[in-house]
Amino acid sequence: MDTSYAPAQLRTFLAVAQTLSFTQAARRLGIRQSTVSQHVRRLEEATGRQLFARDTHRVDLTEDGEAMLGFARTILTAHERAAAFFAGTRLRGRLRFGASEDFVLTRLPEILESFRRDHPEVELELTVELSGTLHRQLEAGRLDLVLAKRRAGDTHGELVWRDALDWIGAPQLRIDPERPVPLIVFPPPGITRARALEVLEEHGRAWRIACTSTSLSALVAAARAGLGVMVHSRGLIPPGLVPVPARAGLPEPGGVDFVLLHGDRRGAVREAADALAAAILAGGDRLHRGGGG
Template identity: 80%
Template sequence: MYEPAQLRSFLAVAQTLSFTQAARRLGLRQSTVSQHVRRLEDATGRQLFTRDTHAVELTEDGEAMLGFARRILQVHEQATAFFTGTRVRGRLRFGASEDFVLTRLPEILEAFRYDHPEVDLELTVELSGTLHEQLAAGKLDLVLAKRRPEDPRGALVWRDDLVWIGAERLRLDADRPVPLIVYPPPGITRARALQALEREGRAWRIVCTSGSLNGLIAAARAGLGVMAHSRRLIPPGLFRLPDRSGLPGLGKVDFVLVHGRRHGAAEDAANALAAAVLAGGERLGRRGD
């Protein structure tokens, strides 16, 4: 018997990889979330997360549960949409960063279109920084993007380690500037990478910039250099650089969902989509294999 509240907590933890953050997002306390997960673990008889106080990771059973939880909560979403019957309509200008678009977002959007056929959805794919700017300028209603360091707003959807990745046989020479593959400004990952290098006084040069993730990936696959990327979103054909490569740590990235200034029709639609994203969750691509 899997209580939906427990599944919600579980899903949020799986997404944020943090009991504390999950609790914050759900409006619960950390101890509650902890209990929810434990209940599920008791009910299944399996451990769902490995967690040694400083790192939370899904187990294989956890991955399976993720699928079940998502399916159940998705139906809950649909049922709610159906019964509240808020005939959501209007135009919704939604901005998403490319990292997400590549993976689970299509599914979520498809389900959303099915549940709310009367919403005209306009999707903008851009750099996270650009999306935030457009949101501020009132050109978007809802944005799913990396969190800007200085901007605490938004519901945490996904937290991940930012790591260095590159082609399999890539070797770095410690004496030479680090060859970087980055988004153009105002890329948030770009800024993080440069900051990290400069803090260590490490020299760098940019070997590729592209506004398109596929452009960056192509460059990285070709072995032109390294790029900073979410650990759980590593595209096929690229690999995390070993720690001994001597590059500085990059910390974490948060993907957040931010609402624009509310205005009438778009607000309901934005709420509905936000709920779908938060509930439907994101598988977000396979592990870097």
């Protein structure tokens, strides 16, 4: 059995693991779906283990697939550092990177720290804002790279991962179906705020704003205190909060895509943005698998 793990196969594995879709992985990597299947098959042959459980409707990581995530990241990181060292080129310039509030409680800082270590001559300037605000700043030319939720009806951006949205709240919270739903939300143009109001109004449920803040930490504190419920990415549920039980009768809030979006700048800035985007894509599973609780 050939136990070598080719970088191309590992990159494909990570793309499938993060998107849970062979089609989306192929689109992200710019290769054919048949090539994605071939890479996964060869990696499974090399490991002697099944890495994905898949049928015609769903793709999920197996336990061995979950274990491979860490190994794949380690191998690819070492490969990329060696390639950068021997290439003799150093990235330079000021890179204005925007990340949405969703990632405040995740392991994004670890990815940024690794990027700074590998590219010390890049001046990384971080902006943390609501996804909707980051979209506007990117369009205005004030940011070079953004990691945020995709806006409703928008097709732009490179998919990092797709996740379900849940209503979450304190474990002891009880929702009275006869009273307005107490909402904990970001202010406009918050994307999860818009989704919460949209689905409640579509289903004729009354609501009221119990807490609003631009700070995710403040919203989480309000939710832990039992002030209300919030719509949040299932893979990023903060510690101390849980999905609201189905008996509360809240309508399904749907799903969300987390994407990378590039600005219009070229040259050294674009090269630095591409390098950071590659680091985020390679470590994207760390942003939501055990990252936010």
